[in-house]
Amino acid sequence: MEMKERWQIEADIYLAEKQEQENGVWAYGKVTVDQLLTFQVRVLTCTKENGEKTSFVTYPRRQRNGKWEDLVRPDKELREAVTKAVHQAIQNEITKDLHLPEVTVLRVTKLPVRKDQTVPILAVATVEILGITVSGITIKQGRDGLFCNMPQYYSEKKGYRDVVHGTTKRMQEAVFEKVLATYEMAGKEKENAK
Structure with a gap:
C-alpha cells in the first residue's frame, strides 16, 4: 500500500x-x-x-x-x-522542450508601414498550437532585423504585457521561427511572381 x-x-x-x-x-x-x-x-x-x-x-x-x-x-x-x-x-x-507541439501558421497579414512607429509593425500572424488559435502575433523590423512579439496589451503601471506566451524560451522561439519563416517565404514568393 x-x-x-x-x-x-x-x-x-x-x-x-x-x-x-x-x-x-x-x-x-x-x-x-x-x-x-x-x-x-x-x-x-x-x-x-x-x-x-x-x-x-x-x-x-x-x-x-x-x-x-x-x-x-x-x-x-x-x-x-x-x-x-x-x-x-x-x-x-x-x-518539456524535447517534444514541442506543431506550430501551424494559419495566416500572415502584411500591414502598411506607419511612419509614426519607432519600430515598424510589418505584419500580424495567426497560429495554431495544441488546438489553440493565437491571433495578434506581430512581426516587426528592428535595428538588428525582423523579430516577433506575442499578442500584448498596454498598462500604464506595467507597460506591455503578453496576453499569451510559451512557458519556455524554446517554445517561444519555435513560434517565432515558424512565423518569420512563413513571412519571409511569402515575401520571396511575391518577389518571384513579379
Whole structure:
C-alpha cells in the first residue's frame, strides 16, 4: 500500500540562465504548500571535495545586523517533500522542450508601414498550437532585423504585457521561427511572381 503524501506541494520552478548557472544557481521559483503558503526557493549547485556535483534547495534568508537569518525553516519531513517536488519540477522543465507541439501558421497579414512607429509593425500572424488559435502575433523590423512579439496589451503601471506566451524560451522561439519563416517565404514568393 502506497503512503499518501502528508502535504500537497506545488513547485513552480524555472531553470536559471547560463550566467546564473555558472555562479551556482541552477534553478529558482516558488513552492506552495497545501495551497495555503507560498515561498521562494533556489536550487544551488556545488562541487564536493571528491569532484562530485550536488544540488540543494535553499529557502528565503535575510541579512540583519551582519548576520544571516532563516525566514522559512521547514521541518525535516517537509524539507524532503519540498526537495522531491522541486527536483520533479526541474525534470519536467528540462524535458518539456524535447517534444514541442506543431506550430501551424494559419495566416500572415502584411500591414502598411506607419511612419509614426519607432519600430515598424510589418505584419500580424495567426497560429495554431495544441488546438489553440493565437491571433495578434506581430512581426516587426528592428535595428538588428525582423523579430516577433506575442499578442500584448498596454498598462500604464506595467507597460506591455503578453496576453499569451510559451512557458519556455524554446517554445517561444519555435513560434517565432515558424512565423518569420512563413513571412519571409511569402515575401520571396511575391518577389518571384513579379
